[in-house]
Amino acid sequence: MRVPVGVSARHVHLAPEHVEALFGPGYSLTPIRELQPGQYAAKECVTVVGPRGVLQNVRVLGPPRGQTQVEISRTDSYLLGIDPPVRDSGDLSGTPGAVLVGPRGAINLEEGVILAWRHIHMPADVAERWGLKDRELVRVRTEGLRRVVFDRVLVRVSPAYRLEIHIDTDEANAAGLKNGDYVQVIIDD
Amino acid sequence: MRVPVGVSARHVHLAPEHVEALFGPGYSLTPIRELQPGQYAAKECVTVVGPRGVLQNVRVLGPPRGQTQVEISRTDSYLLGIDPPVRDSGDLSGTPGAVLVGPRGAINLEEGVILAWRHIHMPADVAERWGLKDRELVRVRTEGLRRVVFDRVLVRVSPAYRLEIHIDTDEANAAGLKNGDYVQVIIDD
Numbered sequence: 001m002r003v004p005v006g007v008s009a010r011h012v013h014l015a016p017e018h019v020e021a022l023f024g025p026g027y028s029l030t031p032i033r034e035l036q037p038g039q040y041a042a043k044e045c046v047t048v049v050g051p052r053g054v055l056q057n058v059r060v061l062g063p064p065r066g067q068t069q070v071e072i073s074r075t076d077s078y079l080l081g082i083d084p085p086v087r088d089s090g091d092l093s094g095t096p097g098a099v100l101v102g103p104r105g106a107i108n109l110e111e112g113v114i115l116a117w118r119h120i121h122m123p124a125d126v127a128e129r130w131g132l133k134d135r136e137l138v139r140v141r142t143e144g145l146r147r148v149v150f151d152r153v154l155v156r157v158s159p160a161y162r163l164e165i166h167i168d169t170d171e172a173n174a175a176g177l178k179n180g181d182y183v184q185v186i187i188d189d
Numbered sequence: 190m191r192v193p194v195g196v197s198a199r200h201v202h203l204a205p206e207h208v209e210a211l212f213g214p215g216y217s218l219t220p221i222r223e224l225q226p227g228q229y230a231a232k233e234c235v236t237v238v239g240p241r242g243v244l245q246n247v248r249v250l251g252p253p254r255g256q257t258q259v260e261i262s263r264t265d266s267y268l269l270g271i272d273p274p275v276r277d278s279g280d281l282s283g284t285p286g287a288v289l290v291g292p293r294g295a296i297n298l299e300e301g302v303i304l305a306w307r308h309i310h311m312p313a314d315v316a317e318r319w320g321l322k323d324r325e326l327v328r329v330r331t332e333g334l335r336r337v338v339f340d341r342v343l344v345r346v347s348p349a350y351r352l353e354i355h356i357d358t359d360e361a362n363a364a365g366l367k368n369g370d371y372v373q374v375i376i377d378d
Contacts, residue, residue: 147340147341149338170362173359174357
Protein backbone atom coordinates (compact mmCIF):
# COMPACT_ATOMS: atom_id res chain seq x y z
CA MET A 1 0.00 0.00 0.00
CA ARG A 2 2.63 2.48 -1.15
CA VAL A 3 1.73 5.98 -2.27
CA PRO A 4 3.96 8.48 -4.12
CA VAL A 5 4.47 11.89 -2.53
CA GLY A 6 3.53 15.20 -4.11
CA VAL A 7 4.74 18.20 -2.14
CA SER A 8 2.34 21.13 -2.40
CA ALA A 9 4.14 24.45 -2.30
CA ARG A 10 2.02 27.51 -1.51
CA HIS A 11 -0.54 28.13 -4.25
CA VAL A 12 -3.79 29.86 -5.13
CA HIS A 13 -7.03 28.64 -6.72
CA LEU A 14 -8.92 31.54 -8.30
CA ALA A 15 -12.62 32.13 -8.90
CA PRO A 16 -13.27 33.15 -12.55
CA GLU A 17 -14.03 36.79 -11.59
CA HIS A 18 -10.74 36.97 -9.67
CA VAL A 19 -8.77 35.70 -12.70
CA GLU A 20 -10.13 38.73 -14.55
CA ALA A 21 -9.63 41.12 -11.62
CA LEU A 22 -5.96 40.13 -11.31
CA PHE A 23 -4.98 39.42 -14.94
CA GLY A 24 -7.44 41.51 -16.99
CA PRO A 25 -10.88 41.18 -18.63
CA GLY A 26 -11.39 37.98 -20.63
CA TYR A 27 -8.07 36.52 -19.42
CA SER A 28 -7.57 32.72 -19.40
CA LEU A 29 -4.98 30.83 -17.33
CA THR A 30 -2.16 29.10 -19.24
CA PRO A 31 -1.57 25.48 -18.11
CA ILE A 32 2.11 24.50 -17.88
CA ARG A 33 2.00 21.20 -15.93
CA GLU A 34 -0.68 18.64 -15.09
CA LEU A 35 -0.95 17.87 -11.35
CA GLN A 36 -3.95 15.57 -11.24
CA PRO A 37 -6.09 14.68 -14.28
CA GLY A 38 -7.81 17.95 -15.30
CA GLN A 39 -5.91 19.97 -12.65
CA TYR A 40 -2.86 22.00 -13.62
CA ALA A 41 -0.23 24.47 -12.49
CA ALA A 42 -0.64 27.66 -14.50
CA LYS A 43 2.04 29.96 -15.87
CA GLU A 44 0.49 32.77 -13.81
CA CYS A 45 1.63 33.81 -10.34
CA VAL A 46 0.27 36.34 -7.84
CA THR A 47 1.59 38.20 -4.83
CA VAL A 48 -0.08 37.44 -1.48
CA VAL A 49 0.05 40.29 1.03
CA GLY A 50 -0.69 39.96 4.76
CA PRO A 51 -0.52 42.44 7.64
CA ARG A 52 3.07 41.47 8.40
CA GLY A 53 4.66 40.33 5.16
CA VAL A 54 4.45 39.37 1.51
CA LEU A 55 4.77 36.15 -0.50
CA GLN A 56 5.84 36.77 -4.09
CA ASN A 57 5.47 34.47 -7.09
CA VAL A 58 2.73 32.31 -5.61
CA ARG A 59 1.62 29.83 -8.27
CA VAL A 60 -1.94 29.86 -9.58
CA LEU A 61 -3.53 26.42 -10.07
CA GLY A 62 -6.32 25.81 -12.56
CA PRO A 63 -8.93 25.44 -13.74
CA PRO A 64 -10.73 28.30 -11.92
CA ARG A 65 -13.16 27.14 -9.24
CA GLY A 66 -16.18 28.49 -7.37
CA GLN A 67 -14.34 30.25 -4.56
CA THR A 68 -10.81 31.64 -4.39
CA GLN A 69 -8.60 29.65 -2.00
CA VAL A 70 -5.03 30.33 -0.87
CA GLU A 71 -3.05 27.35 0.48
CA ILE A 72 0.07 28.21 2.45
CA SER A 73 2.26 26.54 5.04
CA ARG A 74 2.35 27.43 8.75
CA THR A 75 5.82 28.86 8.06
CA ASP A 76 4.31 31.14 5.40
CA SER A 77 1.51 32.17 7.77
CA TYR A 78 4.00 33.54 10.33
CA LEU A 79 5.64 35.53 7.56
CA LEU A 80 2.29 36.97 6.39
CA GLY A 81 1.06 37.57 9.93
CA ILE A 82 -2.20 35.60 9.68
CA ASP A 83 -3.40 32.47 11.48
CA PRO A 84 -5.22 30.15 9.07
CA PRO A 85 -6.67 26.83 10.29
CA VAL A 86 -5.93 23.36 8.91
CA ARG A 87 -8.82 22.70 6.53
CA ASP A 88 -9.91 20.42 3.76
CA SER A 89 -10.01 22.07 0.34
CA GLY A 90 -13.19 24.14 -0.15
CA ASP A 91 -14.01 24.37 3.58
CA LEU A 92 -13.34 28.10 3.89
CA SER A 93 -15.96 29.40 6.28
CA GLY A 94 -14.42 31.58 8.98
CA THR A 95 -10.89 31.44 7.54
CA PRO A 96 -8.75 34.58 7.30
CA GLY A 97 -8.30 36.56 4.11
CA ALA A 98 -5.39 38.29 2.41
CA VAL A 99 -4.74 40.73 -0.39
CA LEU A 100 -3.90 39.16 -3.77
CA VAL A 101 -2.07 41.25 -6.33
CA GLY A 102 -1.72 40.45 -10.01
CA PRO A 103 -0.29 42.34 -12.98
CA ARG A 104 -3.63 44.02 -13.77
CA GLY A 105 -5.24 44.49 -10.37
CA ALA A 106 -5.65 43.49 -6.74
CA ILE A 107 -8.42 41.90 -4.67
CA ASN A 108 -9.06 42.06 -0.96
CA LEU A 109 -10.05 38.51 -0.14
CA GLU A 110 -12.33 38.41 2.94
CA GLU A 111 -11.71 34.71 3.59
CA GLY A 112 -10.06 31.74 1.89
CA VAL A 113 -6.58 31.24 3.36
CA ILE A 114 -5.96 27.75 4.77
CA LEU A 115 -3.28 25.27 5.73
CA ALA A 116 -4.22 22.25 3.62
CA TRP A 117 -5.32 19.12 5.46
CA ARG A 118 -2.92 16.44 4.23
CA HIS A 119 -4.72 14.04 1.93
CA ILE A 120 -4.40 11.18 -0.51
CA HIS A 121 -5.86 11.41 -4.01
CA MET A 122 -6.99 7.82 -4.54
CA PRO A 123 -8.40 6.26 -7.71
CA ALA A 124 -11.65 4.38 -7.01
CA ASP A 125 -10.19 0.99 -7.97
CA VAL A 126 -7.28 1.39 -5.54
CA ALA A 127 -9.67 2.45 -2.76
CA GLU A 128 -11.79 -0.63 -3.38
CA ARG A 129 -8.75 -2.92 -3.35
CA TRP A 130 -7.46 -1.41 -0.10
CA GLY A 131 -10.92 -1.34 1.52
CA LEU A 132 -10.99 2.44 1.93
CA LYS A 133 -13.87 4.86 1.48
CA ASP A 134 -13.97 8.52 0.42
CA ARG A 135 -13.21 10.85 3.37
CA GLU A 136 -11.82 8.08 5.58
CA LEU A 137 -8.84 9.02 7.78
CA VAL A 138 -5.74 6.81 7.67
CA ARG A 139 -2.23 6.83 9.08
CA VAL A 140 0.80 7.04 6.82
CA ARG A 141 4.33 5.92 7.61
CA THR A 142 7.43 7.48 6.05
CA GLU A 143 11.02 6.21 5.82
CA GLY A 144 14.44 7.76 6.43
CA LEU A 145 16.33 9.53 9.22
CA ARG A 146 13.41 11.84 9.94
CA ARG A 147 10.74 9.20 9.63
CA VAL A 148 7.32 9.92 11.07
CA VAL A 149 3.82 8.54 11.13
CA PHE A 150 1.30 11.11 9.91
CA ASP A 151 -2.04 10.53 11.63
CA ARG A 152 -5.45 11.72 10.31
CA VAL A 153 -4.57 11.72 6.61
CA LEU A 154 -7.74 12.32 4.59
CA VAL A 155 -8.54 9.85 1.80
CA ARG A 156 -10.26 11.42 -1.22
CA VAL A 157 -11.57 8.91 -3.74
CA SER A 158 -12.48 9.57 -7.36
CA PRO A 159 -12.23 7.54 -10.56
CA ALA A 160 -10.45 10.60 -12.02
CA TYR A 161 -7.63 10.75 -9.46
CA ARG A 162 -4.06 9.57 -9.85
CA LEU A 163 -2.71 7.99 -6.63
CA GLU A 164 -0.70 10.59 -4.72
CA ILE A 165 -0.41 11.94 -1.18
CA HIS A 166 -0.34 15.72 -0.95
CA ILE A 167 1.57 17.22 1.95
CA ASP A 168 2.71 20.81 2.34
CA THR A 169 6.29 22.05 2.47
CA ASP A 170 6.42 22.08 6.30
CA GLU A 171 5.29 18.47 6.41
CA ALA A 172 7.70 17.43 3.63
CA ASN A 173 10.64 19.23 5.25
CA ALA A 174 9.88 17.90 8.73
CA ALA A 175 9.81 14.33 7.42
CA GLY A 176 12.66 14.69 4.92
CA LEU A 177 10.36 13.92 1.97
CA LYS A 178 10.63 15.03 -1.64
CA ASN A 179 8.42 14.71 -4.71
CA GLY A 180 8.37 11.11 -5.89
CA ASP A 181 9.32 9.56 -2.55
CA TYR A 182 6.98 6.84 -1.34
CA VAL A 183 5.04 6.47 1.89
CA GLN A 184 3.09 3.56 3.32
CA VAL A 185 -0.58 3.61 4.30
CA ILE A 186 -1.28 1.90 7.64
CA ILE A 187 -4.76 0.53 8.17
CA ASP A 188 -5.69 -0.64 11.65
CA ASP A 189 -7.58 -3.91 11.80
CA MET B 190 5.77 10.23 30.15
CA ARG B 191 4.89 13.72 28.96
CA VAL B 192 7.54 16.11 27.72
CA PRO B 193 7.16 19.87 27.11
CA VAL B 194 8.05 21.17 23.66
CA GLY B 195 10.73 23.74 22.91
CA VAL B 196 10.73 24.90 19.29
CA SER B 197 14.24 25.70 18.07
CA ALA B 198 14.24 28.52 15.56
CA ARG B 199 17.36 28.86 13.42
CA HIS B 200 20.38 29.76 15.56
CA VAL B 201 24.16 29.83 15.72
CA HIS B 202 26.66 28.56 18.29
CA LEU B 203 29.97 30.42 17.98
CA ALA B 204 33.54 29.40 18.76
CA PRO B 205 35.27 32.04 20.95
CA GLU B 206 37.46 33.28 18.08
CA HIS B 207 34.37 33.74 15.90
CA VAL B 208 32.65 35.83 18.60
CA GLU B 209 35.61 38.19 18.32
CA ALA B 210 35.75 38.03 14.52
CA LEU B 211 32.08 38.98 14.21
CA PHE B 212 31.59 41.31 17.20
CA GLY B 213 35.06 42.71 17.86
CA PRO B 214 38.19 41.93 19.94
CA GLY B 215 37.47 40.99 23.55
CA TYR B 216 33.71 40.92 22.97
CA SER B 217 31.47 38.84 25.27
CA LEU B 218 27.96 37.61 24.45
CA THR B 219 25.06 39.11 26.45
CA PRO B 220 22.63 36.46 27.80
CA ILE B 221 18.96 37.46 27.56
CA ARG B 222 17.11 34.17 28.22
CA GLU B 223 18.04 30.82 29.73
CA LEU B 224 17.22 27.84 27.46
CA GLN B 225 18.67 24.94 29.41
CA PRO B 226 20.66 25.33 32.66
CA GLY B 227 23.89 27.13 31.65
CA GLN B 228 22.71 27.60 28.03
CA TYR B 229 21.23 30.89 26.88
CA ALA B 230 19.92 32.93 23.98
CA ALA B 231 22.18 35.95 23.54
CA LYS B 232 21.22 39.49 22.59
CA GLU B 233 23.50 39.15 19.56
CA CYS B 234 22.35 38.12 16.09
CA VAL B 235 24.25 37.42 12.86
CA THR B 236 23.43 37.27 9.17
CA VAL B 237 23.87 33.88 7.46
CA VAL B 238 24.64 34.07 3.74
CA GLY B 239 24.42 31.15 1.31
CA PRO B 240 24.92 30.92 -2.46
CA ARG B 241 21.22 31.56 -3.11
CA GLY B 242 19.92 33.67 -0.23
CA VAL B 243 20.33 35.32 3.14
CA LEU B 244 18.92 34.78 6.64
CA GLN B 245 18.97 37.95 8.73
CA ASN B 246 18.75 38.29 12.52
CA VAL B 247 19.80 34.72 13.30
CA ARG B 248 20.07 34.39 17.08
CA VAL B 249 23.42 33.53 18.71
CA LEU B 250 23.26 31.00 21.56
CA GLY B 251 25.82 30.89 24.34
CA PRO B 252 28.12 30.17 25.94
CA PRO B 253 30.67 29.89 23.10
CA ARG B 254 31.70 26.32 22.28
CA GLY B 255 34.58 24.53 20.58
CA GLN B 256 33.30 24.69 17.02
CA THR B 257 30.90 27.10 15.35
CA GLN B 258 27.62 25.43 14.42
CA VAL B 259 24.66 26.81 12.45
CA GLU B 260 21.29 25.09 12.98
CA ILE B 261 18.64 25.85 10.38
CA SER B 262 15.46 24.23 9.08
CA ARG B 263 15.13 22.48 5.72
CA THR B 264 12.95 25.42 4.67
CA ASP B 265 15.83 27.78 5.50
CA SER B 266 18.27 25.55 3.61
CA TYR B 267 16.31 25.94 0.35
CA LEU B 268 16.36 29.70 0.84
CA LEU B 269 20.14 29.72 1.43
CA GLY B 270 20.81 27.25 -1.36
CA ILE B 271 22.73 24.67 0.68
CA ASP B 272 21.96 21.05 1.55
CA PRO B 273 22.85 20.30 5.18
CA PRO B 274 22.30 16.81 6.64
CA VAL B 275 20.28 15.93 9.74
CA ARG B 276 22.91 15.67 12.49
CA ASP B 277 23.27 15.52 16.23
CA SER B 278 24.79 18.65 17.74
CA GLY B 279 28.59 18.72 17.38
CA ASP B 280 28.72 16.11 14.60
CA LEU B 281 29.84 18.50 11.88
CA SER B 282 32.27 16.51 9.74
CA GLY B 283 31.47 16.88 6.04
CA THR B 284 28.63 19.37 6.55
CA PRO B 285 28.33 22.45 4.33
CA GLY B 286 29.47 25.90 5.38
CA ALA B 287 28.11 29.41 5.00
CA VAL B 288 29.25 32.99 5.42
CA LEU B 289 28.41 34.57 8.80
CA VAL B 290 28.30 38.35 9.03
CA GLY B 291 28.32 40.36 12.25
CA PRO B 292 28.57 44.08 13.01
CA ARG B 293 32.37 44.02 13.16
CA GLY B 294 33.35 41.38 10.61
CA ALA B 295 32.54 38.27 8.59
CA ILE B 296 33.77 34.67 8.57
CA ASN B 297 33.71 32.10 5.82
CA LEU B 298 32.70 28.93 7.66
CA GLU B 299 34.04 25.84 5.84
CA GLU B 300 31.63 23.46 7.60
CA GLY B 301 29.13 23.54 10.44
CA VAL B 302 25.62 23.96 9.00
CA ILE B 303 23.17 21.22 10.05
CA LEU B 304 19.51 20.38 10.41
CA ALA B 305 19.28 19.44 14.09
CA TRP B 306 18.39 15.85 14.91
CA ARG B 307 15.28 16.13 17.10
CA HIS B 308 16.12 15.28 20.69
CA ILE B 309 14.95 15.25 24.27
CA HIS B 310 16.98 16.91 27.02
CA MET B 311 16.33 14.54 29.91
CA PRO B 312 17.41 14.93 33.54
CA ALA B 313 19.18 11.80 34.83
CA ASP B 314 16.48 11.04 37.43
CA VAL B 315 13.72 11.12 34.80
CA ALA B 316 15.75 8.87 32.49
CA GLU B 317 16.21 6.38 35.32
CA ARG B 318 12.50 6.41 36.19
CA TRP B 319 11.53 5.88 32.56
CA GLY B 320 14.23 3.24 31.96
CA LEU B 321 16.00 5.24 29.26
CA LYS B 322 19.71 5.64 28.57
CA ASP B 323 21.72 8.48 27.07
CA ARG B 324 21.63 8.39 23.24
CA GLU B 325 18.72 5.95 23.09
CA LEU B 326 16.19 6.55 20.27
CA VAL B 327 12.49 6.74 21.17
CA ARG B 328 9.22 7.53 19.45
CA VAL B 329 7.16 10.54 20.42
CA ARG B 330 3.42 11.04 19.87
CA THR B 331 1.80 14.46 19.47
CA GLU B 332 -1.85 15.53 19.77
CA GLY B 333 -4.17 17.71 17.69
CA LEU B 334 -5.46 17.92 14.12
CA ARG B 335 -1.99 17.48 12.67
CA ARG B 336 -0.90 14.80 15.10
CA VAL B 337 2.10 12.68 14.20
CA VAL B 338 4.46 10.15 15.68
CA PHE B 339 8.07 11.29 15.43
CA ASP B 340 10.35 8.25 15.14
CA ARG B 341 14.06 8.19 16.02
CA VAL B 342 14.02 10.96 18.62
CA LEU B 343 17.41 11.10 20.35
CA VAL B 344 17.45 11.00 24.16
CA ARG B 345 20.25 13.03 25.74
CA VAL B 346 20.66 12.50 29.48
CA SER B 347 22.43 14.78 31.94
CA PRO B 348 21.84 15.72 35.57
CA ALA B 349 22.04 19.34 34.40
CA TYR B 350 19.21 19.15 31.85
CA ARG B 351 15.65 20.37 32.22
CA LEU B 352 13.14 18.00 30.56
CA GLU B 353 12.28 19.33 27.10
CA ILE B 354 12.01 18.04 23.52
CA HIS B 355 13.70 20.21 20.94
CA ILE B 356 12.23 20.20 17.44
CA ASP B 357 12.88 22.68 14.67
CA THR B 358 10.36 25.05 13.10
CA ASP B 359 9.55 22.71 10.21
CA GLU B 360 8.78 19.89 12.63
CA ALA B 361 6.75 22.17 14.90
CA ASN B 362 4.76 23.64 12.01
CA ALA B 363 4.13 20.27 10.39
CA ALA B 364 2.76 18.88 13.65
CA GLY B 365 0.93 22.05 14.75
CA LEU B 366 3.09 22.35 17.88
CA LYS B 367 4.08 25.44 19.83
CA ASN B 368 6.39 26.15 22.75
CA GLY B 369 4.94 24.70 25.94
CA ASP B 370 2.77 22.08 24.25
CA TYR B 371 3.26 18.53 25.51
CA VAL B 372 4.14 15.35 23.68
CA GLN B 373 4.17 11.75 24.85
CA VAL B 374 7.16 9.41 24.77
CA ILE B 375 6.35 5.92 23.48
CA ILE B 376 8.57 3.09 24.62
CA ASP B 377 8.14 -0.27 22.95
CA ASP B 378 8.15 -3.26 25.25
